[in-house]
Amino acid sequence: MSHGYLIELSHLELGHPKNKFSLQEVEYVYGQKITEGRNKQQNDWALPSIFRRLLIYDQLPDTGQQPVIDEILGILRIADPAFAKALSAEFQFFISQHQNLSKWEKIRQDNLQYITSELKRRNSENPYHTDSPKSIKSWEELPVLERAYKNKPWQFDMLYRDAQFLASKIGEYAAAVKNNAYIDAQDCDIFRIKINSLLAADKIVFALNSGENRGDFLDEAINIIDLKLNLDGLAVAEESLQHLDESLHKLSWDKTQGAEGINQIQGLLQLTEDLQKLLQQRIAAMERRLMMFMRLEKDHY
Numbered sequence: 001m002s003h004g005y006l007i008e009l010s011h012l013e014l015g016h017p018k019n020k021f022s023l024q025e026v027e028y029v030y031g032q033k034i035t036e037g038r039n040k041q042q043n044d045w046a047l048p049s050i051f052r053r054l055l056i057y058d059q060l061p062d063t064g065q066q067p068v069i070d071e072i073l074g075i076l077r078i079a080d081p082a083f084a085k086a087l088s089a090e091f092q093f094f095i096s097q098h099q100n101l102s103k104w105e106k107i108r109q110d111n112l113q114y115i116t117s118e119l120k121r122r123n124s125e126n127p128y129h130t131d132s133p134k135s136i137k138s139w140e141e142l143p144v145l146e147r148a149y150k151n152k153p154w155q156f157d158m159l160y161r162d163a164q165f166l167a168s169k170i171g172e173y174a175a176a177v178k179n180n181a182y183i184d185a186q187d188c189d190i191f192r193i194k195i196n197s198l199l200a201a202d203k204i205v206f207a208l209n210s211g212e213n214r215g216d217f218l219d220e221a222i223n224i225i226d227l228k229l230n231l232d233g234l235a236v237a238e239e240s241l242q243h244l245d246e247s248l249h250k251l252s253w254d255k256t257q258g259a260e261g262i263n264q265i266q267g268l269l270q271l272t273e274d275l276q277k278l279l280q281q282r283i284a285a286m287e288r289r290l291m292m293f294m295r296l297e298k299d300h301y
Contacts, residue, residue, distance in 0.1 A: 082231035128202035154208035207233030
């Protein structure tokens with residue numbers, strides 16, 4: 001699912017269904033009077049905000065877990081997330097050059113056995129990873145406590161700690177909803193925030209769980225592979241946090257939760273946005289490092 005409220009484009013430019021909402025319909029739905037003429041500056045702020053909400057409400061099903069699972073599977077099927085979700089303009093230009101992509105393909109082919117074993121190692125040690133993402137039950141059993149080893153280097157990283165804290169708080173919120181008679185526990189956005197918080201934690205752990213004391217002491221190709229795998233994980237985490245942010249916004253507009261529930265959602269939104277900023281900083285730094293190592297390899301590939 002792709003939601004337009006994060007993008008400053010018109011309804012038609014976004015390519016969403018051409019549903020048209022009159023000024024009166026908008027006012028009826030939100031109980032907000034939108035004036036015309038002299039208060040144009042206020043309108044310019046209010047209307048985009050309202051139509052962003054309409055885009056989300058118009059597209060997401062109200063109930064059902066399978067659409068959320070299908071969305072997650074779509075994220076997990078992204079080929080080379082580090083390249084597909086490049087963050088900085090410099091990195092976008094770098095991967096647009098055919099020679100750089102060819103270099104990566106050559107490195108991947110030459111080191112396929114190492115990549116396969118590294119993927120298996122990282123996932124097997126990950127308390128937030130499931131080998132059965134199609135199964136709703138497998139997500140409900142996360143995190144796997146016996147995988148939560150003590151004194152692993154990644155457990156002391158603030159990126160992981162923030163992701164772990166966010167996932168735990170969202171898990172507490174989702175559990176509390178079941179005991180709230182005023183909230184529909186089958187609302188797909190409740191399931192969506194829980195699953196995406198787990199996926200974000202999963203891929204952050206994956207990215208942080210590279211080898212210890214690596215860098216100049218290892219073969220350049222191994223450094224490139226590790227950085228690429230790390231970026232793949234962080235790119236998927238960033239995508240899942242966007243979906244998490246979207247559903248938290250939608251839930252924050254549900255007044256049936258009462259003031260306490262809405263305040264709780266606002267707190268989760270703040271945690272999500274803080275984690276997004278920290279994650280984007282880490283991605284940008286890692287993109288620069290990957291470009292550096294790949295440029296050093298120009299004489300070998």
